[in-house]
Amino acid sequence: MIEIDKICKRYGDTLVVDTVSLAIPHGGVVGIVGPNGAGKSTLLSIISRLMKSDSGSVLVDGLDVTKTPGRELARRLSVMRQENHVAARLTIRDLVAFGRFPHNRGRPNRDDQERVAAAIAFVGLDAMADRFLDQLSGGQRQRAFVAMALAQDADYALFDEPLNNLDIHHAVSMMRLFRRMGDQPGKTVIVVLHDLNVAATYADRIVVMQAGRVVGDGPPSEIITRSLLSDVFCVEGDVLDIEGRRVISVAP
Amino acid sequence: MSVPTRPVLLGILLITTVLFAAASLLIGGGYAWSDVLTLKGDGALVLAASRVPRTVALLLSGAGLAVSGILMQMIARNRFVEPSTAGTVESASLGILLTLLLMPGSPVIVRMLVAALVALAGSALFLMLISRLPLGSVLMVPLVGIMLGGIFDAATSFLAYRFDLLQSLGAFGSGDFSIVLRGRYEFLWIIAGLVAAAYATAARFTILGMGEAVAVGVGLDYRRLVIFGLIIVSVVTAAVVVTVGAIPFVGLIVPNVVSLFLGDDLRRSLPVVATGGAVLVLASDVVGRIVIAPYEIPVGTIMGVVGSLGFLTFIFWRRGHAA
Ligand SMILES: Nc1ncnc2c1ncn2[C@@H]1O[C@H](COP(=O)(O)OP(=O)(O)O)[C@@H](O)[C@H]1O
Ligand SMILES: [Mg+2]
Numbered sequence: 001m002i003e004i005d006k007i008c009k010r011y012g013d014t015l016v017v018d019t020v021s022l023a024i025p026h027g028g029v030v031g032i033v034g035p036n037g038a039g040k041s042t043l044l045s046i047i048s049r050l051m052k053s054d055s056g057s058v059l060v061d062g063l064d065v066t067k068t069p070g071r072e073l074a075r076r077l078s079v080m081r082q083e084n085h086v087a088a089r090l091t092i093r094d095l096v097a098f099g100r101f102p103h104n105r106g107r108p109n110r111d112d113q114e115r116v117a118a119a120i121a122f123v124g125l126d127a128m129a130d131r132f133l134d135q136l137s138g139g140q141r142q143r144a145f146v147a148m149a150l151a152q153d154a155d156y157a158l159f160d161e162p163l164n165n166l167d168i169h170h171a172v173s174m175m176r177l178f179r180r181m182g183d184q185p186g187k188t189v190i191v192v193l194h195d196l197n198v199a200a201t202y203a204d205r206i207v208v209m210q211a212g213r214v215v216g217d218g219p220p221s222e223i224i225t226r227s228l229l230s231d232v233f234c235v236e237g238d239v240l241d242i243e244g245r246r247v248i249s250v251a252p
Numbered sequence: 253m254s255v256p257t258r259p260v261l262l263g264i265l266l267i268t269t270v271l272f273a274a275a276s277l278l279i280g281g282g283y284a285w286s287d288v289l290t291l292k293g294d295g296a297l298v299l300a301a302s303r304v305p306r307t308v309a310l311l312l313s314g315a316g317l318a319v320s321g322i323l324m325q326m327i328a329r330n331r332f333v334e335p336s337t338a339g340t341v342e343s344a345s346l347g348i349l350l351t352l353l354l355m356p357g358s359p360v361i362v363r364m365l366v367a368a369l370v371a372l373a374g375s376a377l378f379l380m381l382i383s384r385l386p387l388g389s390v391l392m393v394p395l396v397g398i399m400l401g402g403i404f405d406a407a408t409s410f411l412a413y414r415f416d417l418l419q420s421l422g423a424f425g426s427g428d429f430s431i432v433l434r435g436r437y438e439f440l441w442i443i444a445g446l447v448a449a450a451y452a453t454a455a456r457f458t459i460l461g462m463g464e465a466v467a468v469g470v471g472l473d474y475r476r477l478v479i480f481g482l483i484i485v486s487v488v489t490a491a492v493v494v495t496v497g498a499i500p501f502v503g504l505i506v507p508n509v510v511s512l513f514l515g516d517d518l519r520r521s522l523p524v525v526a527t528g529g530a531v532l533v534l535a536s537d538v539v540g541r542i543v544i545a546p547y548e549i550p551v552g553t554i555m556g557v558v559g560s561l562g563f564l565t566f567i568f569w570r571r572g573h574a575a
Pocket of ligand 1: 042
């Protein structure tokens, strides 16, 4: 269980995360949506202790993220950020292998190697595992970072816009991968998505953020509505029901 | 073109090291190499008192500087950073001058420790400055380092001028191994320990090169690791500057060339980087002893020329190849 309690974060005079409280129990896929600048990345950074909040607290399985030893937390929670700039010249296999660091402290055994190979295969990069990251396309690099998070095998896996740069084939297979992860016992996937249709199709629960606040929280059938489109995203459109799934059609 | 593998690279480097080390033991002013080889006359004394210390000092300094270079590159996340482009060398020199000024006649070990402390502060200041630069200003980073170094240099020169220490300032200017003698270089062995420490923590430094977010994400204490890395770099730099003077660019050229072949997983590349640095400095010294014999060109001068050319080539090459 992740318990987020009244988190606030400001830059200068603007509150970019405004008193956000959320409880995320074990299991399933939680989608976070909202317009650009809503504070999604900031909130994710605070949950994963990459950034300090101004007030409020985040507990992961009862452990305060600002006080728990990094290693302890790294085995419970992994995070893939929106921007991943790596200056070091590493191969995909090197990168993904470092996902095992919380478990092996840099001394991989056979089990680690197998998990790394499996993670690389899951994202479909096995044919190029020994290529350097600077020889990859944006989408391939994105998938390599997702594989690193998979290899970390944490109970809570956080992903910030992991579908950036991905073509539809890889986007769909990545969401299916998250779905399978979220269906495993004890595993929870928390993923920031910009495509509402994707969120509606794959998430069990959707959290909507707008201007630093949580303005909606519930299953897709309750959240994906005409008023969400007009009130939060400022577009007019229809919400269709296709075989029980919510599908958005925006007026041209 | 197939890329040489790590064992091949290491093998080539080790053989080259042995050859140049042999040359370094035998070649030098005043004594025929055959006398040294057969230990005739003063041969044994020359070997023990001068040639062996000099060769060992060259190997240790080269390995230490190259390893310092790759550590700085991981810490600053910039390919163009090394102790001489990050203010580290210049702040170490300032530290030495301060000891001459405030604690004249203090033993070398004290001078080295003070130099290391000032170098640590100088490098930390450099990191603070570049953390305010926008990401992507790749060449700005070494420029800031060189400017910062210039400021330290100016302060050093000013103090030296003001307090009549210009003479002693010259003594720790440009890396020169002709002054290395038995009894005056031994604490360079500290470098061996520091390189071993870097190798033992190689995985962590590689993760550092992936940035703070990745490091924190896999559970590392980012700040502590940065400080640990800076301590290694500062002590190595201070030890070299105190003993023989500054040797620029070793930490830039060697890690970048090795990275082309092996990448930056330090668990894999660090031994090659260390050996490569040792060979480069050793070979420069041997060449410097031969070209204008019986006089010598100091290593610092040779590396200054070779290094700056290499630096420029590298910048232009990167321009053509980097994304
Ligand atoms: N370092 C920063 N300094 C000032 N403002 C920032 C900084 N980082 C983000 N912001 C602002 O905070 C707000 C929230 O950003 P972010 O969390 O990245 O939004 P999202 O991920 O939802 O698009 C934005 O308005 C952004 O401009
Ligand atoms: Mg974002």
